[in-house]
Amino acid sequence: MALISQEVFDRIPTAVIVVDDKRRILQANKAALELVGINAPGRDLALNLRHPSVLDGLDRVLKGAPEAEGEYTLPVPVSRSMSYRIERLPNAPLDDSAVATLVLNDITSAKKAEEMRADFVANVSHELRSPLTALIGFIETLRGPASDDIEARSRFLDIMYRESQRMARLIDDLLSLTRVEINEHVPPRHAVDVTRSINNVIEALEPQASARGITFNVDCAPDLPKAIADSDQLHQVFRNLIENAIKYGGKDNAIDIKLQSAERIPGTARPGVSIAISDHGQGIAKELIPRLTERFFRVDEARSSAGDNSIGSTGLGLAIVKHIVSRHRGHLAVASTIGKGSTFTVYIPTGLQPRTERI
Numbered sequence: 001m002a003l004i005s006q007e008v009f010d011r012i013p014t015a016v017i018v019v020d021d022k023r024r025i026l027q028a029n030k031a032a033l034e035l036v037g038i039n040a041p042g043r044d045l046a047l048n049l050r051h052p053s054v055l056d057g058l059d060r061v062l063k064g065a066p067e068a069e070g071e072y073t074l075p076v077p078v079s080r081s082m083s084y085r086i087e088r089l090p091n092a093p094l095d096d097s098a099v100a101t102l103v104l105n106d107i108t109s110a111k112k113a114e115e116m117r118a119d120f121v122a123n124v125s126h127e128l129r130s131p132l133t134a135l136i137g138f139i140e141t142l143r144g145p146a147s148d149d150i151e152a153r154s155r156f157l158d159i160m161y162r163e164s165q166r167m168a169r170l171i172d173d174l175l176s177l178t179r180v181e182i183n184e185h186v187p188p189r190h191a192v193d194v195t196r197s198i199n200n201v202i203e204a205l206e207p208q209a210s211a212r213g214i215t216f217n218v219d220c221a222p223d224l225p226k227a228i229a230d231s232d233q234l235h236q237v238f239r240n241l242i243e244n245a246i247k248y249g250g251k252d253n254a255i256d257i258k259l260q261s262a263e264r265i266p267g268t269a270r271p272g273v274s275i276a277i278s279d280h281g282q283g284i285a286k287e288l289i290p291r292l293t294e295r296f297f298r299v300d301e302a303r304s305s306a307g308d309n310s311i312g313s314t315g316l317g318l319a320i321v322k323h324i325v326s327r328h329r330g331h332l333a334v335a336s337t338i339g340k341g342s343t344f345t346v347y348i349p350t351g352l353q354p355r356t357e358r359i
């Protein structure tokens with residue numbers, strides 16, 4: 001006799017298995033079937049679940065222990081982490097000889113998130129540690145061997161200033177990323193003039209561009225509809241992409257910026273505007289393109305931190321772009337050819353997003 005109807009049992013999204021005193025499966029729900037392939041009531045559970053830690057725990061509970069719990073990892077076919085909890089039923093065995101329940105949870109994503117968070121902290125510490133180490137080194141030199149050397153002092157102070165700027169920028173970018181992430185589930189609702197936003201960014205970056213002999217060609221379709229956007233964030237997206245085009249686009253080259261209406265944002269049925277920013281620099285290898293938006297990813301560490309940008313780079317720019325574009329329910333497309341250049345195209349919706357959307 002089933003403890004509860006199978007139909008109801010199957011609706012429980014967590015894998016639940018009921019066993020008798022001989023470790024035989026009395027009942028299992030659909031989630032258990034999917035997770036561990038349990039499909040034959042009456043069979044010894046060990047035929048499906050071979051992990052020693054679960055079986056040990058189960059044997060202890062069948063012998064009278066009130067409960068057992070733990071975690072285990074299944075290495076094949078793809079590594080999966082599971083948590084289990086076994087409980088002896090009060091007054092077991094019951095009429096139907098049920099003795100214990102086993103609840104299994106797939107905790108792979110939680111584990112992965114935990115690992116990512118640990119990696120992230122390690123990366124942040126490393127990124128902050130390098131400029132800090134440089135600062136400490138120069139302070140020590142200035143206090144000791146170089147204390148009377150006026151020429152060295154001014155040179156070292158310049159470097160120290162640059163390194164502290166770099167730390168400040170890293171912290172600003174991290175905060176910016178966190179702020180975007182916090183609001184990522186709330187799409188913006190203001191109508192924003194994209195052409196004006198692009199022109200503001202170009203104006204702000206003009207000194208940086210002309211120092212590298214770079215000129216802009218802006219081609220804007222007439223009557224471009226307004227985008228539904230957060231104007232500060234849109235500015236941030238364009239600033240990051242145009243700054244990259246200046247940094248990695250090669251000296252004395254042009255940057256082409258094309259603004260158009262897009263009938264459909266890729267991957268959706270919604271209309272929008274597209275903003276394509278093309279440089280004529282070294283380009284990016286195809287296999288690296290999917291990694292560009294990872295935090296701290298740089299194609300070439302030396303290239304990114306040298307350049308004419310004295311503050312170097314944090315490797316967070318495109319991660320910020322990705323999250324902002326995702327908050328806008330837009331799309332970011334990257335096309336690049338080694339030796340020819342890259343085009344980063346941002347699509348932003350022109351219509352309001354429905355308020356009740358799944359997040």
Ligand SMILES: Nc1ncnc2c1ncn2[C@@H]1O[C@H](COP(=O)(O)OP(=O)(O)OP(=O)(O)O)[C@@H](O)[C@H]1O
Binds near residue numbers: 173318
């Ligand atoms: N237009 C481009 N051409 C070639 N490589 C690029 C281009 N844009 C980005 N990259 C590569 O992608 C990496 C990541 O870019 P991202 O903007 O995220 O970081 P960054 O520019 O290194 O640092 P930050 O933007 O924080 O100053 C860069 O370091 C660079 O190697």
Ligand SMILES: [Mg+2]
Binds near residue numbers: 240243244313317318
């Ligand atoms: Mg950048």
